[in-house]
Amino acid sequence: MNEIIYEGPFKDHIRNHVELKRAVGYKYDTDASHLKRFDRFTLEKYPDATALTKEIVLDWCSKKTYEAQANQCSRASIIRQFGKYLDSIGVKAYILPKGYYPTEDPYMPYIYTADELTRFFAETDKCRYCCECPYRHLIMPVFFRMIYMCGLRVSEARLLKVADVDLENGILTIHHSKKDNSRLVPMSVSLTERCRHYSQMVHPYSKAEEYYFPALNGKPMTIQNVYKNFRRFLWRAGISHGGRGKGPRIHDFRHTYAVHSLKKWSEQEKDLTVYLPVLKTYMGHDSFEETAYYLRLTADVFPDITLKLETRYPGMIPELEGALNETD
Template identity: 45%
Template sequence: MHEESRYKSYEFSGILAGHLQDFIAEKRGLGCIYNTEAKQLSRFSRFSLNYTITPDDLPENLVKDWIAKKPTDSDRNQYSRYSLIGQFARYMVRMGCSAYVPGAGDIGKTHRTFIPYIFTHDEIRALFTVFDSVETPLRSGAPRRKYIIPVLFRLLYCCGLRASEAVSLKGEDVDLEKGVLTIRDSKFGKTRYVPMSAQITARCAEYNKTRLVGIGEDDWFFAAPDGGRYDVRSVYCIFRDSLWKAGISHGGRGNGPRVHDFRHTFAVHCLQRWVSGGEDLTTALPRLSAYMGHHDFSATEQYLRLTSEVYPEIAALMSERYGYIIPEIEGVPDEKD
């Protein structure tokens, strides 16, 4: 992917524009794509126009007003502003500027760490029974849904892919001879290789015989009828409908289950199987971290706690063998992994 299409540009206003652009450049230089964050910081630069500030100062009143909760805010949106402006403030301090670094007390106790929904094995079986029976309605705008959905969701659960990674696969990224997926420019700007089981490779090979080829400029593995890639929003709508058909309740907006919980479930089920089978997790965890494309090892360690909570029958065994690497957490940061 070309750099100009990989990184999006936004306009910055006000006296802090230069600092904001330099901060984003530093993040991108470290391998982060940082498009969502750049867009939010562009909004912050316009917000700052209402304040009297000096070139090398990020004042407390500006920071607090920016992260203050709006009437329509979710906890997640507020925390996103708080986290990002905190990173920018610490950057300014490193650059020798004066900046107010917000603390947890500045957003109260509204933010909570997200607790992923871990599907049981029975729920996974029920969901895939639904996915495998997807039918295409007459006059549907997605006539190939019944071929795509069973394979796409298997990549989410059996390979732990993010939904955005699955729909971004191109034909050249799916090596059916070696059984390996190439995940390009993922969340943290990394490219990684994801081996598939023989069973999943066979599923992909069968689907490959039916997929659209030569439609549009890009050879998307999961191509939409117009030649574009399959849309993540469409995947989510199908997922919500499938939850209902499988008899799995949804907790409402922000509470899950979510499509991303297939990825969490993949990790927990792997750990459950490894612990039950006597695998050495001190060597298995680094492999899982690399396989899932985690930004750092701490994201993978959090699944140890989740596994012990979801499967209490192996909790004592995990504590005895690996208690020294099980973190004390309430959940995992939403969408950080």
């Protein structure tokens, strides 16, 4: 990502704050972009500000008519963290109280059924050639299967390079994902074979640094483009969508992968205390709590194995309080 130039009254502090966040392991690209908008806002309305006052903070956090409640809460959280940073270095700052703005009900992950997955992937296979995106009909069947079968985040699949897909050993290399972590992700035999066929069609002479799922001009597919195709396949597969913020979402393929894995292991009488760390590493979770969350979700989605999970892992299953805070 290109370096952002800050120009407002807090420009030096914002830059130092972003550098500190990245130094301790956060990717912080999205938040840095939000802070750039805050930087422009203060440059226009409070160019002579020397302190982060309550007036500035509340003015910036005031809800826009077009935005969802979650967006306002996100902006408030970012500016709250910035206020805490300023306070820590001795700069006068108003720190917005945590939970100052009411949050919406947390989103509950949508777990696709086996039949829904079959119907969805069948629709991706019917994707037709489009001159505006000449590889779309080849990309979509592989792209969405890879997200589900490897439990990937959308950005992890979208930003793969040709060199990241080892077709000989069937392994993906994920670089600089959440909190700048990297990992190796083995693929199934069937997915590896799909990727080999796909690469023969799309990347017969591609360079290692080119994007594996290219859009126009060799750039990666945009999130908007991926989502537009996702909604079309969802509709054609007869899977209902609840509207904005209701799901199902693309990210729910990742949730579904985790839940289906735990269900299969539970039915096979596998020791989940051994398999959970494997799932944690495979999915690139930063903490064990993120992975253990899926024990509760699995029990709720598949009531027939609830007793088994509750009996064997009573202290490991957290209360289910909405979706994990996982972003692209």
